[in-house]
Amino acid sequence: LEQHLSITMCFQSPNPSLTFCVKTHDHLYYMVAPSPKAMRIWMDVIVTGAEGYTQFLN
Secondary structure, three states: OOOOOEEEEOOOOOOHHHEEEEEOOOOEEEEEOOOHHHHHHHHHHHHHHHHHHHHHHO
């Protein structure tokens, strides 16, 4: 992931409550989780990974 990471809720989806966007410097990814619990886990993992990558570069 790039250093510039943004996670937002996306409402143009068949299941907007379980959809979120991961925006990197180059791409926008739409993620649809199978459950609210899975969505929270996915978001935590993505943010933790991006933070770890940023710390690794420094």
